């Protein structure tokens with residue numbers, strides 16, 4: 416029998432479990448596991464550290480199966496082209512087949528670019544649908560047909576019922592064929608940046624975290640999980656998102672294990688949208704909307720689902736927000752935590768996104784999404800855009816534009832679940848305010864000057880005054896937003912020649928997703 420060599424390109428999944436491309440490849444005589452490290456995607460130290468840890472873990476698991484990971488730095492299509500042409504980093508290696516996990520909503524079209532390059536070199540190449548989403552998205556869109564992608568959790572639940580149980584996650588192959596003899600070994604893995612991340616990367620750690628989350632408090636944590644009740648100033652949710660986003664844990668595996676763990680709790684389990692299943696449904700919806708809209712999902716102008724809001728271009732305010740220097744300590748602590756750890760609780764993300772856009776600064780959500788893309792450890796194109804649209808108020812599933820978070824939350828009753836009367840979270844991330852009196856920690860400009868001196872922090876000198884007056888701007892912004900919604904309605908009316916093509920719009924009598 417003719418021997419075949421399959422290149423398995425670890426694209427979306429940095430794991431051996433639920434890796435459909437790898438499972439298919441094990442029928443070959445030889446398998447070359449490859450990761451192409453595009454340095455532009457891992458610009459921040461925490462992302463790079465998590466990636467390096469994940470690659471090291473993947474290599475260890477491959478070595479246990481008598482294989483090993485090849486890591487090449489560069490632009491993926493260019494690297495693949497050089498390999499297929501047998502003049503690249505892997506030398507004269509002849510590749511017959513190249514398989515990788517498909518990116519279900521790929522704004523960069525890398526999947527199709529890679530397939531086209533392979534075909535010019537006579538290499539059979541295919542993006543294999545995998546477990547990055549619970550159900551196969553293309554199949555789901557076929558079921559939806561000409562109907563709308565759900566914009567409410569109830570509609571998502573009905574869709575889930577219609578789709579039935581998702582495919583079971585695949586087991587990791589027990590054995591992997593060897594790399595061809597005399598292949599040039601390449602491992603261009605950079606050193607991990609010093610320090611510790613909020614979580615460490617890798618499939619092994621991801622699966623351990625998943626088991627821990629599902630077993631916590633005898634399973635009660637997962638079974639009774641309600642997102643709106645979790646605190647925004649501590650890690651109070653699962654912190655599984657970096658593992659899912661890097662593909663160390665497949666969404667399908669997470670869902671399958673969760674369903675098994677919830678079974679003994681029957682009617683006691685929490686329900687979507689607040690439950691953990693609800694969170695995974697939100698993720699699925701992000702992908703469905705992303706795939707339906709296509710690459711325009713990340714832009715207001717090109718996205719048919721968006722209300723056209725005339726945001727201001729204000730680089731100074733954007734910069735103050737990104738650097739955590741708005742003069743609003745809760746928002747600043749959140750943004751500084753994001754920059755220093757790559758993570759933020761979901762409600763903290765709500766607060767920052769609302770503040771930047773319709774709440775206070777009136778800066779476009781696209782700018783905010785780009786800042787989150789830079790810093791988030793769990794950055795995911797579809798999920799990030801879906802959530803920014805939600806918070807900016809411009810999509811059919813958005814929060815009502817007139818419900819605005821206060822940037823000076825009352826720690827006892829804020830919807831942001833701050834629950835931190837002493838302001839420890841603020842003191843930790845905004846050390847200028849470390850000695851500030853608790854009474855004024857969320858609105859320090861109201862603190863008498865004598866107390867500011869005592870706390871060694873003069874507002875306007877050591878820590879900024881508020882960059883905007885929340886009470887005034889939030890009122891003005893609601894009025895501006897209403898104008899944009901009214902104009903959008905007129906534009907979309909059948910009589911208008913400039914109607915966007917969407918069949919749905921955010922008309923803001925929006926009782927859609929409850930806060931989750």
Ligand SMILES: Cc1cc2nc3c(=O)[nH]c(=O)nc-3n(C[C@H](O)[C@H](O)[C@H](O)COP(=O)(O)OP(=O)(O)OC[C@H]3O[C@@H](n4cnc5c(N)ncnc54)[C@H](O)[C@@H]3O)c2cc1C
Pocket residue numbers: 642652653654655656657659660691694695697698699701759760761762764765768787791793794795796798799800802803806
């Ligand atoms: C402005 C904004 C931007 C965001 N950008 C991203 C992003 O780039 N990547 C990302 O993974 N999440 C993003 N989220 C969603 C959410 O905040 C994170 O998924 C969640 O906070 C991660 O923490 P966790 O794993 O503890 O979540 P848990 O609450 O424990 O949820 C479990 C899993 O469900 C999924 N999930 C939870 N909430 C959501 C949600 N609202 N939408 C879609 N999936 C969800 C995640 O995969 C998460 O790991 C964003 C939210 C906002 C408001």
